[in-house]
Amino acid sequence: MQFQQILGQTEAKEHILSAMQHDKLPHALLLCGAEGIGKLAFATAIAQYANCMQPLANDSCGKCANCQRSGQGIHPDISFVLPIMSKEEKGKHILSDAYMGDFRKAFLQDPYFSLEQWQTFLDGANKQLMISVHEMREAKRKLLLKSFSAKFKILIVWNAELVNEKGANAFLKILEEPPERTLILMTSSQPSRLLPTIISRCQRLFLQKLSQSEIATGLQQFNGLPLTQAQQIATIADGSMVNAKGYLEESGVALNDLYVHWMRANYAGNYVKMNETIEKVYKASKEFQRAFLRLAIKKMRDSVLFHLNVSQLALVTEEDKIFHSNFSKVMSVPKAEMMLQETENALRYIAGNGNSQMVFMALSLRLFGILRG
Numbered sequence: 404m405q406f407q408q409i410l411g412q413t414e415a416k417e418h419i420l421s422a423m424q425h426d427k428l429p430h431a432l433l434l435c436g437a438e439g440i441g442k443l444a445f446a447t448a449i450a451q452y453a454n455c456m457q458p459l460a461n462d463s464c465g466k467c468a469n470c471q472r473s474g475q476g477i478h479p480d481i482s483f484v485l486p487i488m489s490k491e492e493k494g495k496h497i498l499s500d501a502y503m504g505d506f507r508k509a510f511l512q513d514p515y516f517s518l519e520q521w522q523t524f525l526d527g528a529n530k531q532l533m534i535s536v537h538e539m540r541e542a543k544r545k546l547l548l549k550s551f552s553a554k555f556k557i558l559i560v561w562n563a564e565l566v567n568e569k570g571a572n573a574f575l576k577i578l579e580e581p582p583e584r585t586l587i588l589m590t591s592s593q594p595s596r597l598l599p600t601i602i603s604r605c606q607r608l609f610l611q612k613l614s615q616s617e618i619a620t621g622l623q624q625f626n627g628l629p630l631t632q633a634q635q636i637a638t639i640a641d642g643s644m645v646n647a648k649g650y651l652e653e654s655g656v657a658l659n660d661l662y663v664h665w666m667r668a669n670y671a672g673n674y675v676k677m678n679e680t681i682e683k684v685y686k687a688s689k690e691f692q693r694a695f696l697r698l699a700i701k702k703m704r705d706s707v708l709f710h711l712n713v714s715q716l717a718l719v720t721e722e723d724k725i726f727h728s729n730f731s732k733v734m735s736v737p738k739a740e741m742m743l744q745e746t747e748n749a750l751r752y753i754a755g756n757g758n759s760q761m762v763f764m765a766l767s768l769r770l771f772g773i774l775r776g
């Protein structure tokens with residue numbers, strides 16, 4: 404990828420470009436930050452720039468043979484390590500190279516795809532993804548090969564916190580003293596889970612959450628969403644493309660309608676309808692569940708704005724207006740505060756792997772209590 408294709412991250416781009424132009428790029432870089440902000444995309448842009456034959460001041464040229472190959476993810480001097488499920492076939496360990504074709508396709512289609520999407524793709528919903536010692540040995544072997552055509556031998560480790568201890572140990576020496584012209588780029592959304600031996604050998608670069616307009620641009624660019632829908636989703640995505648896409652994932656279920664049905668059921672204290680709606684939520688992916696709760700938080704706030712007669716401050720559609728004008732009649736500021744508190748708690752429980760069915764049922768009942776209290 405080129406830097407210009409990456410959403411936001413202006414500061415990090417400038418920092419990296421300046422380091423590369425002054426030949427001061429560390430040989431091992433750890434890209435940290437929340438999920439869905441483009442760490443992997445950023446790593447590929449660094450790799451492409453490092454090997455570009457005619458780099459510009461602020462980006463790779465995008466045209467030379469190295470850029471062409473990097474852009475398609477097929478540069479022989481740029482290799483990837485991906486988390487996969489541990490598997491053997493005919494006595495041989497399957498390594499992430501076996502999945503590179505699919506990974507490339509997914510990445511080229513949407514450079515902001517998530518680890519959870521990758522896991523679903525590998526059909527490993529309940530299995531642990533990891534980066535094994537065999538994988539790290541192979542990565543090391545590749546880094547020690549002579550480069551084919553490029554200035555740098557580059558390794559990109561996606562979600563480096565999933566490298567297990569043996570894998571890390573097998574890799575420590577090369578991470579500490581790599582051959583000349585080697586670049587090791589690791590990404591992690593959970594750097595606190597990384598082994599200290601890895602962290603201490605890398606320079607850390609923190610990427611930022613994306614702004615609402617950057618998310619809206621991304622949804623249009625990579626997911627083909629119309630502007631207004633993209634803007635609406637951007638307001639509740641908390642700076643992450645992965646969060647934003649949680650809203651698109653279950654295309655059969657319109658989140659907005661689901662919220663409206665749910666709130667009506669909560670107000671009426673209709674257990675059957677409560678259960679009907681939340682069943683659709685808790686049976687979906689965790690991303691969808693979080694997306695639903697974030698949407699609920701936004702909608703509750705919008706209802707308060709309607710209640711306070713400042714509806715012009717809410718970013719809502721015509722359809723929303725009808726719901727909010729009605730719902731705001733049963734709202735009050737103290738009620739809204741309690742409801743928001745409960746919903747935010749539910750979001751934390753879900754993020755912390757709470758039992759989704761219980762969390763949503765309990766939340767429904769509490770909202771019922773507040774609305775009628």
Ligand SMILES: [Zn+2]
Binds near residue numbers: 458464468470471
């Ligand atoms: Zn180039």
